[in-house]
Amino acid sequence: MAKRGLVCVILTAGHAQKLSKEIKDDKSGRYAHLKGIPKALLPSPRGKRILDHWWDAINTRQLFINVFLVTNADKYKHFERWATASDFPVENIINDGSTTEANSIGAAAGFELALQVKNLWEYDILVIAGDMLFQQDSKFDIAQVIDYFHRKPDGDLAIYYEMEKSEHTTSRGIVEVCPKSNRILKFLEKPLPEETESRNASVVFYTFRSDTAALVPNYLKEHPDVSQRTFGAFMKWLINEQKVMVFGMKLPTGFQLIGQVGLKDYEAWVSYFADQAERECRDPITMRAYSRIGLMGNPSDGFFGKTISLTISNFWAEATISESSTLRLIPHPLNDPTEFGSLSDLYGISNKEGYLGGLRLLQATCKKFYHYCAKRGIALTRRNFTLSYDTNIPRQIGLAGSSAIVTAALKCLMAFYNLTDQDMAKTLQPQFILDVEKEELRINAGLQDRVVQIYEGLVYMDFTQSVMEKKGHGLYSHLNVVLPPLFLAYLSTSSDSDRIHSDMSLRWQRGEEEVINGMQKLADLTDRAAEAIQCSDWCTLADLMNENFNVRLQLYTHAVVGEENLRMINIGRKFGAGVKLPGSGGAVIGLLPDQTLMEEMRREYQKEGCVVVDIIPKEPEI
Template identity: 60%
Template sequence: MLCADQNFDIAQVIRFFRSEPGELIIYYELEESEKSSSRGIVEVSPDTHRVTRFLEKPQDRLTASRLASVVFYCLQRDTLSHLSDFLRLQPQASFGRFWEWLVNEKQLDVFGMKLPTGFQLIGQVGLSDYTKWLTHYSTKQQDNPAKPITYRSFARVGLMGNPSDGFNGKTIAMSISNFWAEVTLVESQTLVLVPHPLNDPTEFGSLQDLFCISRKEGYLGGLRLLQATCKKFYQFCSKQGIALTKQNFTLKYDTNIPRQVGLAGSSAIVSATLKCLMKFYNITDNDLPKPIRANFILNVETDELFITAGLQDRVVQVYEGLVYMDFSKNLMAEQGYGNYVSMDMSVLPHFWLAYLSDPSDSGRIHSNIRQRWLSGESSYGK
């Protein structure tokens, strides 16, 4: 087996294997040029990660799955005895046939973990094949050095229903391109989070400068958002059965979104960081669909950083443009997210956006609204 990135996190694979009550198959998504008839193909439940069917080099149209085994398996000790039983039945069969028998006939609990990368060599290959591909990768890296990955996420304005996203209501909101958070990721030897010179200052011209900057900007800059997003991303991929390659990177951010005025500046940084991580690790929309992505961004802020927030801002920053959102209780309970519909922004009139240059803490103002709503308070006076 030769991975296109030549390296992936074995420790993450072992942790996932130990967390599931069964065997483990590593798989990847076939490229367009690859035929399923040349690989062992797996069908995997997206909810449980259980391998529901294994087909060794299937004929065309026998399965719609494009998920291929990479001949990397983890077996429980007690399962090894099945190998002897299988060889008595099929002494000349391949190892792929053994897994086909385990999954389809014995119906053992077998789970799948995805590697979001390509593979060139699988199965019985010679040393010359490995040498050729290693030379190819080395030349490719020299000729094509890693380019920076940069993404923006935009501020948002709530038009109707705000803040009923936290109370099973309906809202309409839109993103505004005037204000944005931009994150840049570039591959590096070690993982580095670069402080923003204004939002995460570590040097000051004087004690008075420290006083003025701290009074206006506070103590909670964007660096914590980068770190929390990275931590949650690794945790999400591990839980979802996605084995990441062992690559390091440097992250830096910039933003012109006014602070503490309710324009979703924090979630914009998280959203842009997530876009960079997905691109860097080849995580697709199928791996992390848009509705789940909005939940992810919210969880970074609420679970990791204890920021009071709702889904509306994150949904708009994921979908962008003008979005109608229904957060009804039944929808949230059944599917874990609401109903989100993109709308035509051309029907809107022109808007003027006004905000204070020296605002109070918007998060502190909203911090107890949900608790007051849950306790049955009917009106919210100042």
């Protein structure tokens, strides 16, 4: 049983012969001041020494009951002087006795030395290599690492990062991580690219339970050759052979100067990390998400159905994020009003717009994002930001305005913290957005809006129950077809978009035959529509759109669909258009085969107080 508290061991006993020799042999004089300096005490991009940044990360809070540093006899004096200047206890420096690479004992043996000399066998241990260069402006919070370790009481923890394109798998230990549990399934020591698809590089940054630390002597006894006493070899043995449960946690920065590197490597990585830091702090990030229209199947996505939806560039929401000293969410001047001309003005705006602007969407997205990363073992940098949004999507007409704001905010947060689709799979991002709305804000919604806003373009979605249960998400594919002219008509005054859903979910859950059959018919219509689209059979597509609405009207009844929606449907049909609701109500989307009637139909809609917009499809980004 481990004693209460956590101990940290910093390993700096490497001899870095190649780097030391090249610094010594350099004739330019630029590196004369670095001669004899151990790798861990070389300057980083911000002028501090590499080890200073590790000590800053470790020493910022009372996270450890003690911290020890293992070095060698050759460089002991350098670290003794560093400790005196850095308020590190000199008595906690452990000398492994080696003076050259030839008589070094290996990182795993250095770790055991600390365990023996300081009698640490009953403690949980965090061990790091203190000579690894990382992006100091990332300011990762080591407390997040410890918190995640405590979340996994039955396993150990290994830190990894996603390699840069210029890095080769043959230079690192590579881990294959289970995307659901975060358990490391396999550790590969410097594999060839064809041996693994993973680009997750493991480094000497581990947290071990006392039971695991007790296995180190066994490993050393079985592997007397110093070449096998690296931490990579130890972890490979621990995970692959001993089947010890080790979880992975991704940090937001890469780690470099690992192993025998030269002067050019040092120069290149110092320059790279400096450029990265400058780029991060320089420009705000703006991300946009587009409104969508449900072309077919809507709203069967919530009932294990099938749908076809299209993003349109006419209407959009965007979010902008930039680094700041404190975290700020900026209210929108129109959608989140806090100042009014008068009480009468407040009454009029509230009556028309309601009380629910976009600020709550930003806040809920940030909260859910932090929770997701903590749960998935993704450490976020300690960078504050200012987040704002803008949108031109008309409210309450079923064009997915709320999910567009959440989608844009999620894209901003992922870009700001350097997360990729590997950290949050594209197939899972729509579910994240839906969870923000449903779990945090109790907004009634389904997956299809979020899917098409992530994938963009004309997207076919299969939410069949067997698919959802097996994969945890639907099957999504782009229909790469140039659509004919489509129009959107909506009421100039907003309506209550929530009422259109009625009690359909309850009836579905009760297994009412009419509802089950109706949703199946909507799914069948979607498949037929996909065929018509692929064949550019626009007359058939228009007929299917009309049939789609007829099925929906039968399911939901005239009273629920509402007179205003019915009136917009009938205007389009009067001119021979295929017309249906693109969302939850307040607007219709139409396909008019005879385009010579378009202007006459437009005037008819306008006489009824509708706005008519020519749809501009938004193609997916390549």
